[in-house]
Amino acid sequence: MSSAVYIVGAGPGDPDLLTVKAQKILAVADVILFADSLIPEEILHLCREDAEIIRTANKTLEEIIALMVARVRSHKSVVRLQNGDPSLYSAVHEQMQLLAEANIPFEIIPGISAFQAASAKLKIELTVPGLVQTIILTRISGRTEVPAREELATLAAHQASLCLYLSARHIENAQAKLLEHYPDETPIAICYRIGWPDEKIMVVPLSEMAEYTHKENLIRTTLYLISPALSPVKGRCATPHQRRSRLYHPEHSHIFRSSHHEEIETGFDKLK
Template identity: 80%
Template sequence: MRESTGNLCYGKSMLVVDPGVYIVGAGPGDPDLLTVKAQKLLAVGDVILFADSLVPEQILDVCRKDAEIIRTANQTLEEIVAVMVEKVRSHKSVIRLHSGDPSLYSAIHEQMQLLAEAEIPFEVIPGISAFQAAAAKLKVELTIPGLVQTIILTRISGRTTVPVSEELAALAAHQASLCLYLSARHVEDAQAKLLAHYPEDTKVAICFRLGWNDEKIRVVPLHQMAECTHQEQIIRTTLYVISPALSSTKGRSRLYHPEHSHLFRSSHHEKG
């Protein structure tokens, strides 16, 4: 007897998947950062479509040996969706691998619309995003009490424009922990807009291909952000983390403070 969870069924020994599309977050690059659910799906999926320019091939090591692997870096959205629809209608399970987390800059919105129009069932499996992997690598918390409590995930306008109300200059005014995606080709423009609001010595972590074998992480003052990017010859697959948290040794959460009480613990004074 199998226990059903959506389109996934857990038998006595393995995961059984119904025909459909599973949009899976592959994380930033390190195969060890795949979620357990992502690993289980990759181990049983019939067809794997992956953006080979953004997802390292080592992640495919967990796939079935007889799985059909389809590279999609040189395909259009319409071509990719057509393949997924054809495979599902042939009663196959399709794993669509996206880098990072599908909810961020993954172009899944239009894929889901087309799949729904074709009456193809699909499910989305979240993944670790680059900003989370970056914070872990840097050994920082991006929300430090009394210093910064907001994280902004954004990009600068380029071939894909951003709404006027979300322009980088406006967001930088908050001086929050700002995680800048897809902006290496416009780094001079980004630096100028950031410098209008952040002090020039604010630390910036330049994170190139996090989790890949050729990963690079450089931490520099904001005024050297563009210079370092050019010196390292970085033009893509880069995340910039701009935050006062990168240089702070101050701040303590109230959650674990001895004078703070909550549902599961009385305060020090209440115990006395």
């Protein structure tokens, strides 16, 4: 393993959801920097017993970068272990910029995001044919402002499967903006600490979104799924035939499979 920084997605909390590549890297890395407020310590059991473990919850970006740069320049392999997937709300952009400026090689190892783990727990597909074919991953403005063109009410107008991150502290505002475009009874899933032993998942009408959040005192690590695809959970599912994908339909052909009708016609041609 070369002297470099490996930015590894640890997933939402369940150590079993780490990729095989992430596990292999953790098993041999010299140094592990991990966000201890967001990542369960069980994941550290995958690391070398003599690996240097550095907790970063109380450190600034500059301090974290300085540590990584110093270790790599000392010819050590460094893992920057982050929750979820590095491509989403992980502050990885500025880390990559600073590492590049310091001429430190780095690699990114993707991880499972909370919206994927939540949909698996709920046993739903967020892109159901004839119902919804778009997924929007977003957040509401808080300490980090959202560009005006990505304002929540604007995105809600699509009535897609909307995955709302980092918004529990502003839930009344979020609910109001969503209600501008989604019906009151739209089922939403409130997902708290997905993949952790104390996870909570509740499907409620959109009109009760803020009420439930306050009732359960959810102020962080909460994901909201707002989607027509949740309808089956509330008993409002169309028939399987109406929502069937064309991919495996007997009348659908592609380069690996002829359609049922094409096979019949080919058979008749051979008999002629």
